[in-house]
Amino acid sequence: LFLWNLSFVDICFTSVTVPKLLINIFSQKKSIQFIGCVTQFFFFLLIGNMESFLLSVMAYDRYVAICNPLHYTTVMSWNFCTAIVLLAWLISALHSLIYSVIVSSLFYCRSNIIHQFFCNLPSLLQLSCSDITKYQIFISTEGSLVVIGPFILIVVSYALIAFT
Numbered sequence: 001l002f003l004w005n006l007s008f009v010d011i012c013f014t015s016v017t018v019p020k021l022l023i024n025i026f027s028q029k030k031s032i033q034f035i036g037c038v039t040q041f042f043f044f045l046l047i048g049n050m051e052s053f054l055l056s057v058m059a060y061d062r063y064v065a066i067c068n069p070l071h072y073t074t075v076m077s078w079n080f081c082t083a084i085v086l087l088a089w090l091i092s093a094l095h096s097l098i099y100s101v102i103v104s105s106l107f108y109c110r111s112n113i114i115h116q117f118f119c120n121l122p123s124l125l126q127l128s129c130s131d132i133t134k135y136q137i138f139i140s141t142e143g144s145l146v147v148i149g150p151f152i153l154i155v156v157s158y159a160l161i162a163f164t
Contacts, residue, residue: 037119056150
């Protein structure tokens with residue numbers, strides 16, 4: 001289940017930016033409309049966060065398999081694994097939705113065409129004419145939790161494996 005989801009996420013991860021890159025290479029128009037940018041941004045965050053969460057879940061799975069091998073089938077039951085994958089998808093989707101709503105609710109006084117094939121948060125915030133200080137504080141705190149949480153879980157699980 002975890003490997004299937006990780007494979008699916010990896011396929012989707014390249015599918016978020018590569019089509020626009022190919023269009024920019026083979027056409028004269030080398031920009032992306034704002035709605036396409038927000039959509040691309042949503043899916044890029046969704047897939048990136050999902051990969052991070054899946055890697056942390058897989059690290060926990062390895063920890064249970066190595067440190068508690070006799071309890072593995074009871075701890076990592078099919079229902080638990082399915083629930084944790086669905087929870088990871090839900091958290092990733094909510095996180096991406098929050099960021100996409102923030103980006104789309106800002107006021108942009110310049111052109112809504114971004115002269116890149118990839119939309120990232122700093123370039124979208126630079127185009128905004130709104131006061132973005134409260135958004136920057138929210139993004140740095142909430143974004144840090146989403147990045148640091150799975151990282152800490154991975155490090156702790158591998159440290160416990162090494163200790164065992």
